[in-house]
Amino acid sequence: MNALNLTDIGHAFLGRTVLDRITLDIGEGELVALVGPSGCGKSTLLHIAAGLIDPRQGRINRSYARHAVVFQEPRLLPWATARKNIGMALPEGLSSRNRHSRILAAATAAALEEDDLDKYPVQLSGGMKQRTAIARALASEADFLFFDEPFTALDPALRRHMQDIVIRHAGNGKRSGLFITHDMAEAVRTAHRIVVLDRRGNGILGERYIPLRPVERDDRMIFETVQHFMKADPLFAHVEELDERRSA
Numbered sequence: 001m002n003a004l005n006l007t008d009i010g011h012a013f014l015g016r017t018v019l020d021r022i023t024l025d026i027g028e029g030e031l032v033a034l035v036g037p038s039g040c041g042k043s044t045l046l047h048i049a050a051g052l053i054d055p056r057q058g059r060i061n062r063s064y065a066r067h068a069v070v071f072q073e074p075r076l077l078p079w080a081t082a083r084k085n086i087g088m089a090l091p092e093g094l095s096s097r098n099r100h101s102r103i104l105a106a107a108t109a110a111a112l113e114e115d116d117l118d119k120y121p122v123q124l125s126g127g128m129k130q131r132t133a134i135a136r137a138l139a140s141e142a143d144f145l146f147f148d149e150p151f152t153a154l155d156p157a158l159r160r161h162m163q164d165i166v167i168r169h170a171g172n173g174k175r176s177g178l179f180i181t182h183d184m185a186e187a188v189r190t191a192h193r194i195v196v197l198d199r200r201g202n203g204i205l206g207e208r209y210i211p212l213r214p215v216e217r218d219d220r221m222i223f224e225t226v227q228h229f230m231k232a233d234p235l236f237a238h239v240e241e242l243d244e245r246r247s248a
């Protein structure tokens, strides 16, 4: 059973095709990392999948109950505290005690301190804001998570910690997800499968399943898999060369 089916998706901006006949299925409990050269349409595809953009062509079938999106930038409400921002994702009608414990659990999972919860976004560092956005997604108890390069602004140690959260919450087979990243090590560490988009709407170049469950992979296995993909696998060989910024 698939959590998400994207069939023959096509899209254009200002008459320029950015996606053409993209078909991608994501199974229940599967986390797919989407990689590809800059400008190839990864974010556009994710936004279409999450219902934020209507595609020009194609069909979308969602079998999950609820989704949450974590963007490259935190997108917090500036007039609300971190607690209120995280709490926005919770269903109505929870007791205040239940509400408090769920906000705290999500904040703790995202490495925020309880003291941070009463701060406004302007009082939080860039990394703390992004962790608040991640906590908001976790608090929602969505069964499908969309991640659009959510950890780019974080330092390496925190980034690794956030990847562990993804593995725990979306790589454990209970939730499904679509994760955009430019970092192959992040893709190999967190996802079940890597899908590579070709440039300028040319469709999906190919895909690779990563051995073992994310939780079972160790650093050595991740390193060796990344080395193999980058040095010996033709699928990944031209992603760098195709980058829109290089050919501009």
Ligand SMILES: Nc1ncnc2c1ncn2[C@@H]1O[C@H](COP(=O)(O)OP(=O)(O)OP(=O)(O)O)[C@@H](O)[C@H]1O
Residues within 6 Å of the ligand: 013, 014, 018, 036, 037, 038, 039, 040, 041, 042, 043, 044, 045, 244
């Ligand atoms: N709102 C928009 N209006 C016009 N063009 C857009 C718009 N959004 C994206 N594009 C263009 O569509 C193409 C795909 O953009 P998109 O952001 O989906 O690529 P991406 O693969 O996610 O890029 P990156 O890896 O650099 O984040 C790019 O050429 C971009 O300039």
